Amino acid sequence: MENCLFCKIAAGEIPSRKAYEDEIVLAFHDIAPQAPVHVLIIPQRHIMDAYHLEKGDAALLFHMFEVANKLAAELGIAEKGFRIVTNIGEDGGQSVPHLHLHLLGGRSLQWPPG
Numbered sequence: 001m002e003n004c005l006f007c008k009i010a011a012g013e014i015p016s017r018k019a020y021e022d023e024i025v026l027a028f029h030d031i032a033p034q035a036p037v038h039v040l041i042i043p044q045r046h047i048m049d050a051y052h053l054e055k056g057d058a059a060l061l062f063h064m065f066e067v068a069n070k071l072a073a074e075l076g077i078a079e080k081g082f083r084i085v086t087n088i089g090e091d092g093g094q095s096v097p098h099l100h101l102h103l104l105g106g107r108s109l110q111w112p113p114g
């Protein structure tokens with residue numbers, strides 16, 4: 001989608017520190033990490049947010065979690081635990097309107113979030 005930051009990252013038009021890529025998803029390190037491990041997992045195809053997922057996206061959604069779990073293991077945070085978050089819309093704290101999972105770990109995360 002034109003003018004979408006994460007579509008531009010997926011297309012390689014804006015550089016990112018890639019953690020994983022295949023034809024369905026891309027994972028890259030967050031530019032402003034909120035934890036020692038902070039990776040974003042996005043679909044290569046533009047989907048605005050989790051509210052706009054459709055039944056046909058079931059396999060994609062599973063794959064996004066599959067990649068997040070694989071990276072959690074690879075980046076050494078699986079044993080102690082980690083968090084997967086997706087923000088939706090203004091009140092949800094979403095700043096980039098392209099579906100993404102935040103994979104956060106490497107420190108004790110607090111709850112509830114602010």
Ligand code: AMP
Pocket residue numbers: 005014016028029030031032033040086087093094095096097
């Ligand atoms: P959200 O606020 O949930 O939409 O998350 C968007 C995330 O994208 C934030 O954590 C930002 O730090 C991150 N971000 C914004 N621009 C970039 C970029 N160019 N490369 C990597 N991460 C980015």
